[in-house]
Amino acid sequence: MKQLRAVHKYFWKYRNRFFIGIFFVVSSNYFAVLAPQITGYVVNEVRLHLPGARPALTNPPHDLLVGWFISWVQRMQVSFGWLIALCSITILLLAVMRGILMFFMRQTIIVMSRHIEYDQKNEIYQHYQRLDTNFYKTHSTGDLMNRMTEDVSRVRMYTGPALMYFVNLIALIGFCVYNMLRKDVHLTLLVLAPLPILAITIYVVNSVINKKSEKIQALLSDLTTNAQESFSGIRVIKSFVQEKAMLGFFKKNSQAYKQNAVGLARIEAIYFPSMALMIGISTLLTIWVGGMQALQDTSKVGTIVEFVIYINMLTFPVSAIGWTASMIQRAAASQKRINEFLRTEPTIVNEHKPLKPVIEGDILFENVSFTYPHTGIKALQHFNLRIKQGEKILLLGRTGSGKSTIAQLLLRFYDPSSGRISIGGHDLRQIELHTLREQVSYVQQDVFLFSDTVADNISFGLAGAATRERIEAAAGFASVRKEIEGFNHGFATMVGERGVTLSGGQKQRIAIARGLIKDPHIIIFDDCLSAVDAKTENEIIGNLYRYLHDKTALVITHRIFSSFRFDNIIVLDNGELAEQGTHEELMLNNGYYAELYRLQLTEEKSGRPGSSATGANAVSS
Ligand code: ADP
Ligand code: MG
Numbered sequence: 001m002k003q004l005r006a007v008h009k010y011f012w013k014y015r016n017r018f019f020i021g022i023f024f025v026v027s028s029n030y031f032a033v034l035a036p037q038i039t040g041y042v043v044n045e046v047r048l049h050l051p052g053a054r055p056a057l058t059n060p061p062h063d064l065l066v067g068w069f070i071s072w073v074q075r076m077q078v079s080f081g082w083l084i085a086l087c088s089i090t091i092l093l094l095a096v097m098r099g100i101l102m103f104f105m106r107q108t109i110i111v112m113s114r115h116i117e118y119d120q121k122n123e124i125y126q127h128y129q130r131l132d133t134n135f136y137k138t139h140s141t142g143d144l145m146n147r148m149t150e151d152v153s154r155v156r157m158y159t160g161p162a163l164m165y166f167v168n169l170i171a172l173i174g175f176c177v178y179n180m181l182r183k184d185v186h187l188t189l190l191v192l193a194p195l196p197i198l199a200i201t202i203y204v205v206n207s208v209i210n211k212k213s214e215k216i217q218a219l220l221s222d223l224t225t226n227a228q229e230s231f232s233g234i235r236v237i238k239s240f241v242q243e244k245a246m247l248g249f250f251k252k253n254s255q256a257y258k259q260n261a262v263g264l265a266r267i268e269a270i271y272f273p274s275m276a277l278m279i280g281i282s283t284l285l286t287i288w289v290g291g292m293q294a295l296q297d298t299s300k301v302g303t304i305v306e307f308v309i310y311i312n313m314l315t316f317p318v319s320a321i322g323w324t325a326s327m328i329q330r331a332a333a334s335q336k337r338i339n340e341f342l343r344t345e346p347t348i349v350n351e352h353k354p355l356k357p358v359i360e361g362d363i364l365f366e367n368v369s370f371t372y373p374h375t376g377i378k379a380l381q382h383f384n385l386r387i388k389q390g391e392k393i394l395l396l397g398r399t400g401s402g403k404s405t406i407a408q409l410l411l412r413f414y415d416p417s418s419g420r421i422s423i424g425g426h427d428l429r430q431i432e433l434h435t436l437r438e439q440v441s442y443v444q445q446d447v448f449l450f451s452d453t454v455a456d457n458i459s460f461g462l463a464g465a466a467t468r469e470r471i472e473a474a475a476g477f478a479s480v481r482k483e484i485e486g487f488n489h490g491f492a493t494m495v496g497e498r499g500v501t502l503s504g505g506q507k508q509r510i511a512i513a514r515g516l517i518k519d520p521h522i523i524i525f526d527d528c529l530s531a532v533d534a535k536t537e538n539e540i541i542g543n544l545y546r547y548l549h550d551k552t553a554l555v556i557t558h559r560i561f562s563s564f565r566f567d568n569i570i571v572l573d574n575g576e577l578a579e580q581g582t583h584e585e586l587m588l589n590n591g592y593y594a595e596l597y598r599l600q601l602t603e604e605k606s607g608r609p610g611s612s613a614t615g616a617n618a619v620s621s
Pocket of ligand 2: 403404445
């Protein structure tokens with residue numbers, strides 16, 4: 001329950017709807033309990049018209065409105081037939097009245113809960129976006145999604161239906177019991193006795209049902225994930241002829257789901273009969289005990305009818321007690337999960353008064369070490385490097401040597417565990433994150449494109465503010481323009497599931513175009529030509545040569561682009577700087593670089609025409 005306090009600020013935000021809604025709930029119930037009283041009155045009038053009827057010993061007390069109505073009917077001195085007709089019409093009008101109020105009750109409270117749901121989803125989404133890379137590494141997307149959808153809708157059950165039913169049941173039980181007590185205290189206590197048992201039974205049954213449904217939900221999600229994965233990997237399944245095994249696996253999961261669902265159906269089957277039983281017992285008690293009393297005092301006949309109607313009216317609210325309670329419990333559990341994430345604060349944040357400089361000047365790594373927090377992997381150790389403004393740097397190294405880590409540290413996806421990184425003399429931690437990331441382009445190793453048009457993907461960083469010329473020029477630099485223009489819809493072609501399936505190389509080049517269009521001062525290419533053929537690779541490198549003339553560039557790769565003259569080549573090994581220098585220096589050094597270079601040359605000679613390692617003459621030019 002404590003957890004749910006987090007949504008109470010929203011009740012305050014929508015306080016008008018909240019209070020008006022409660023007013024509607026209470027008043028609709030007030031009108032609901034008037035009808036049984038009129039029915040009771042009619043029954044007594046009918047009884048008086050029966051042959052041999054004795055006048056009543058007492059006159060049962062009535063509600064203010066009902067009392068007023070009865071005295072009005074009596075003053076009219078209408079015939080018996082008319083009296084019945086007037087009462088019937090009034091009962092009908094009361095029902096209509098109640099219906100209208102219930103309409104407004106839903107319109108206020110349920111609509112309020114939808115507003116709260118909307119606000120809450122936005123709040124969570126916004127918070128998610130603030131969280132840093134490490135958070136996303138340690139939590140699954142499915143979990144994030146669930147908390148934003150499933151859990152939010154459970155909390156909505158609290159701010160909407162549960163609230164409404166709770167106020168409703170309090171009001172209705174209050175009005176009914178008040179009216180019953182006024183008529184007959186003894187009979188009331190007797191007939192109400194079974195109802196708490198009903199409420200408790202329903203609560204228990206409901207809790208079991210919820211637990212079971214949760215299990216079923218989890219099984220279902222397993223089943224869906226299982227099926228989804230097999231459809232994504234259908235080619236692997238087919239080529240390894242594993243259809244039968246996969247079907248067996250699916251059947252097993254499906255079987256578990258079925259068993260639980262059948263179990264749930266069994267419990268649900270007890271639900272309504274047990275409710276009917278309790279109500280039946282109450283009704284029986286009313287008629288039995290009330291009947292005995294009516295033998296003494298015939299005016300009780302109307303009361304018995306009235307009581308039977310109340311008992312039946314109470315069925316729903318009493319069963320709603322258990323139901324509402326378990327709904328609130330579930331909402332609290334969900335809100336707890338939501339709060340867990342909402343209270344997670346990003347570790348990468350702006351300083352109190354962050355700087356907003358133009359990102360230029362030398363990039364300096366001073367004794368930088370970095371360990372990935374959740375795995376303890378030491379990705380960088382005592383790394384020192386100065387990249388002068390406008391320099392083009394080639395960063396080489398085996399997979400896992402820490403190249404991408406350097407890129408991520410430069411964009412401040414993580415902060416170094418020790419040491420310092422600065423640009424133009426400003427420590428990265430002093431620079432406002434937005435300023436930094438806006439001016440540094442990072443073309444990532446794993447290309448991700450949105451299910452959107454090619455044009456929108458390229459202009460993503462400019463939030464749609466890019467002109468057509470700029471988009472085309474960027475695509476041109478990335479050597480992908482001709483291919484895009486060859487698509488059926490050109491730059492308006494949809495990418496991904498709803499559109500064309502791009503090759504790995506096309507995706508990489510679109511991602512490069514997306515990085516170039518920002519026109520940044522610093523640009524990092526992280527192994528983003530790996531899926532591009534050698535000829536295109538050369539073409540892009542050539543284009544970049546022109547494009548990059550005044551920019552600082554860090555090109556991360558596992559191949560040597562010898563057609564391009566880098567100011568400095570850095571070789572990383574196991575998180576440490578292994579070699580550094582120009583092509584000639586490194587060749588003389590005869591280390592990893594020289595070895596890789598010679599390997600590439602042999603490859604080229606053995607028939608990889610147009611390979612990027614275009615020979616020493618290109619380098620020394
Ligand atoms: P490279 O880009 O040179 O292939 P990385 O910088 O990606 O290397 O990785 C360096 C080391 O850090 C590797 O051992 C890798 O397994 C580890 N690593 C990379 N990313 C993460 C991460 N997000 N969480 C934990 N460890 C990581
Ligand atoms: Mg990498």
